[in-house]
Structure formats: C-alpha cells, structure tokens
Amino acid sequence: MEIKGFIETSLIDWDGRLAAVLFLPGCNFRCPMCHNHQLVQHPEEVPTVDWGTVEAALARHRGWIDGVVVTGGEPTIHAELATLLRWIKQLGLAVKLDTNGALPDVLGHLIGDRLVDYVAMDIKAPLDERYARAAGAKADLGAIRRSIALLMASGVGYEFRTTVLPLYMRKADVGSIGREIKGAGLWALQQYLPGHADAETARRLWPYRDEILLAMREEGAAFVERCVVRGIETVAEGGAA
Numbered sequence: 001m002e003i004k005g006f007i008e009t010s011l012i013d014w015d016g017r018l019a020a021v022l023f024l025p026g027c028n029f030r031c032p033m034c035h036n037h038q039l040v041q042h043p044e045e046v047p048t049v050d051w052g053t054v055e056a057a058l059a060r061h062r063g064w065i066d067g068v069v070v071t072g073g074e075p076t077i078h079a080e081l082a083t084l085l086r087w088i089k090q091l092g093l094a095v096k097l098d099t100n101g102a103l104p105d106v107l108g109h110l111i112g113d114r115l116v117d118y119v120a121m122d123i124k125a126p127l128d129e130r131y132a133r134a135a136g137a138k139a140d141l142g143a144i145r146r147s148i149a150l151l152m153a154s155g156v157g158y159e160f161r162t163t164v165l166p167l168y169m170r171k172a173d174v175g176s177i178g179r180e181i182k183g184a185g186l187w188a189l190q191q192y193l194p195g196h197a198d199a200e201t202a203r204r205l206w207p208y209r210d211e212i213l214l215a216m217r218e219e220g221a222a223f224v225e226r227c228v229v230r231g232i233e234t235v236a237e238g239g240a241a
C-alpha cells in the first residue's frame with residue numbers, strides 16, 4: 001500500500017496527543033467540500049512517501065510520540081490496512097483512524113482485532129437524501145448507521161464529527177443528526193473552510209458565522225456527553241447534563 005503523505009509529529013490531528021500522521025490514497029466518496037481531493041481523485045499525481053522514511057522517523061520518535069493517525073482519503077478501502085495498523089501497534093504506538101464510516105464490516109474487524117485505539121468518524125449530513133449529495137456518491141445510510149452503532153458499543157475511544165456545510169445542514173437539522181448518535185461520547189461540529197474545497201460550488205459557499213455554530217452546539221449538547229465546535233476562535237464546549 002502506498003503512503004501519500006507523512007507528518008512526523010502533529011499536535012492537531014489527535015486531541016491531546018502528539019502523533020505522526022499517515023495519509024492513504026483514494027476514497028469511496030467524492031465530497032464537494034473535500035480538502036484532499038488530489039489525494040482522492042488523482043493519487044498518482046501525489047508523490048509516494050518512501051517507506052524507509054516512515055520507518056526511520058517512527059523509530060526515532062518512539063518513546064515521545066503517543067501514536068499514529070491514519071487518515072486519507074479513506075483508509076478502510078485498502079485491503080492492506082490491517083497489516084499496516086498491526087505493524088504500528090507492534091511498535092508500541094497507539095492508532096487513531098479517520099473514516100467516513102461507509103464500510104462497517106472493515107471497521108468491525110479492525111475493532112475486533114484491537115488494531116485501533118481511537119476512531120474519528122464523519123457524519124456528513126442528516127441521514128436522508130442530502131447524505132449522498134454531501135458525500136458526492138451513493139451513500140448506504142444503513143452502513144453509516146451500522147458504523148455509528150458499532151463505535152458506540154465498541155469500547156474504543158471515538159468521536160463523531162460533522163463539517164457544517166450550509167448547503168446540507170441548517171440549525172434545524174442538528175436534532176436530526178443528534179438523534180442518530182444519541183448518547184455518544186463526543187460530537188465535534190467543525191467550521192467549514194471553503195478555500196480548499198474540491199467543487200467550485202462548495203468554494204463559493206460562505207461558512208456560517210461563529211454564533212450560528214455556537215447555537216448549533218447548544219442544541220447538539222442535548223444529545224451527547226460532549227459537543228464541541230472546532231475551527232472558530234471561541235472555545236466552545238458543552239454536553240448533556
């Protein structure tokens with residue numbers, strides 16, 4: 001499996017942890033707001049990272065990084081993902097997996113084999129006809145719901161995260177997603193940054209004002225233990241009583 005990006009140390013990709021980050025190519029979605037569209041649609045144009053570089057850096061940083069974030073693209077489309085994660089775990093490093101949740105069977109095997117310590121799963125829109133538009137592809141809502149249920153019952157650390165794109169999510173929709181993940185530990189509402197979006201239409205969209213995201217967080221906090229807003233200046237956090 002080719003590695004298409006590597007950050008040796010990052011403080012922003014796994015809350016509270018210092019981690020390396022590996023980027024894998026390709027994805028089964030085509031989200032208009034995707035910031036990694038070249039990696040998703042034209043991975044052959046992205047230079048492959050020399051495996052020796054990854055090995056040497058992880059060996060060098062062992063003992064002071066906490067783990068490795070495996071992201072993409074969509075890591076779960078790769079048949080060799082389990083082998084990669086097993087190798088990372090054998091180095092004594094924890095694994096965070098970023099996923100769109102479209103392949104619950106793969107996710108289930110990774111959890112069952114104890115190859116992930118933390119999973120961040122996207123919830124792209126309310127689970128109705130808008131989901132396929134937000135994903136830019138046919139979206140199996142049953143599969144998304146199975147991944148949600150799997151994570152909530154898994155015992156591994158997890159979060160759900162929603163990039164709040166005005167086109168697909170209004171304030172009135174917070175409850176719709178909230179009910180799908182009711183009782184979850186953490187739901188992160190992420191500010192939409194149009195600058196690097198894939199689709200022209202998405203690049204032309206204005207993000208919501210911070211106050212609207214904060215109001216959404218207030219509503220979201222009724223459904224989960226912690227609801228946070230990321231990507232705005234104000235620290236925004238709250239949860240169900």
Ligand code: SF4
Nearest residue numbers: 027029031034073100
């Ligand atoms: S699921 Fe993620 S990587 Fe795939 S197209 Fe959507 S935003 Fe990009």
